[in-house]
Amino acid sequence: GAVVSQHPSWVICKSGTSVKIECRSLDFQATTMFWYRQFPKQSLMLMATSNEGSKATYEQGVEKDKFLINHASLTLSTLTVTSAHPEDSSFYICSARPSGRTDTQYFGPGTRLTVL
Amino acid sequence: GENVEQHPSTLSVQEGDSAVIKCTYSDSASNYFPWYKQELGKRPQLIIDIRSNVGEKKDQRIAVTLNKTAKHFSLHITETQPEDSAVYFCAASIPSVSSYDKVIFGPGTSLSVIP
Numbered sequence: 380g381a382v383v384s385q386h387p388s389w390v391i392c393k394s395g396t397s398v399k400i401e402c403r404s405l406d407f408q409a410t411t412m413f414w415y416r417q418f419p420k421q422s423l424m425l426m427a428t429s430n431e432g433s434k435a436t437y438e439q440g441v442e443k444d445k446f447l448i449n450h451a452s453l454t455l456s457t458l459t460v461t462s463a464h465p466e467d468s469s470f471y472i473c474s475a476r477p478s479g480r481t482d483t484q485y486f487g488p489g490t491r492l493t494v495l
Numbered sequence: 496g497e498n499v500e501q502h503p504s505t506l507s508v509q510e511g512d513s514a515v516i517k518c519t520y521s522d523s524a525s526n527y528f529p530w531y532k533q534e535l536g537k538r539p540q541l542i543i544d545i546r547s548n549v550g551e552k553k554d555q556r557i558a559v560t561l562n563k564t565a566k567h568f569s570l571h572i573t574e575t576q577p578e579d580s581a582v583y584f585c586a587a588s589i590p591s592v593s594s595y596d597k598v599i600f601g602p603g604t605s606l607s608v609i610p
Contacts, residue, residue, distance in 0.1 A: 411595045422584060423539065423600045430595065472538060481596055482527040482546075482588055486538040 380406050383475045385487035392463055393495055399459045400490045402473030408453040409475035413484060414446075417470040429456045453478065463494040497522055499587050501601030509609050514572045516604045518585035521566070527588035528561060528568050529598065532581045539584060543570070575608045582606070 382405040392398050402412055410431050415423040427443075429435040429450035437443045447459040456475075460467055470491055474484040498521040508514050520528075526547040531539035545552045545559045545568065552559050556575075561568045568587075572579055585601040 413597065422602045425597060425599065428595060428597055470536075476595070482529075482544075482598075484598065486540075488538050489536075491536075 381477070381485045382406055383473065383485045383487040385471075385473055385490050387490060388488060389491040389493075391493045391495065394464055395462055397459055397461045398463055398492060399457055400471055400473075400492075402456045402458070402475065402487050404454045404475040404477075404485070407475075408478045409456075410453060410478040411476040412450060412456040413474045413476070414448060414456075414458050415472045415474070417472060417489075419470075423472060426458075460492065463492070465494045468492055468494045497589050497599050499585060499599050499601040501585050501604055503604060504602065505605045505607075507607045507609060508575050510575060510577060512575055514570075514575050514579070514606055514608075516570045516583055516585065516606075517567065518569065518587075518601050519565075519567050520587040522587065522589055523566065524590045525566075525587040526590065527596070527598070528559070529586050530557075530559060530570050531584045531586065531600075533584065533603075534581050542583075572606075575606075577608050577610050580606055580608045 384403045386401045412429050414426045417423050426441045427435045427437040429448045431450045435448035450456040472489040473487045476484045501518045529544035532542045533539045556573045558571045582603045584603045586598045588596045
């Protein structure tokens, strides 16, 4: 149980284009999902927290107009990187918190984004 | 501000020896402290966690200790094996006035177990 999937697992795009990444909780409902970014040999940096049916909360320094988050259902959150640039190339990982829990989170397998 | 520090950044041990990783956190309201193991290119995997109402927790070869007064917590791995080689992250919850708590990660420790 407690499986989280991400799609796609990797994506290559041209500079200036937008990329959408999906995060799904497969066997549980998740009111809250988190989006992290991880550069090579670095830690996971929390980008934003999304709650189903409400606006996402972004961490300081993360541009909300560039990283659009939509949490339209209890099993799906999406992250759209708009007008991607090479510096946005990174490993994007989502996590999902089962509804009713206050601390536990389960991670997706990550999405490797490369912007040319 | 919210901060989790972790030491050492790299650690090499001989197979069978113990490994200890130490972390400190800044928010005295933090009450949940998970530890994750991440292999290259893969998702972080929860290996053990501890909540603020206990000072120590053990699961086979892995143990975690928590000192809330000093805001320190540590991971102990005994009888290390080559398959323990990975990057380990400590983390601490940051309570929020909203309905959710977020988790902030330490910078990580790259553990190498030498056969």
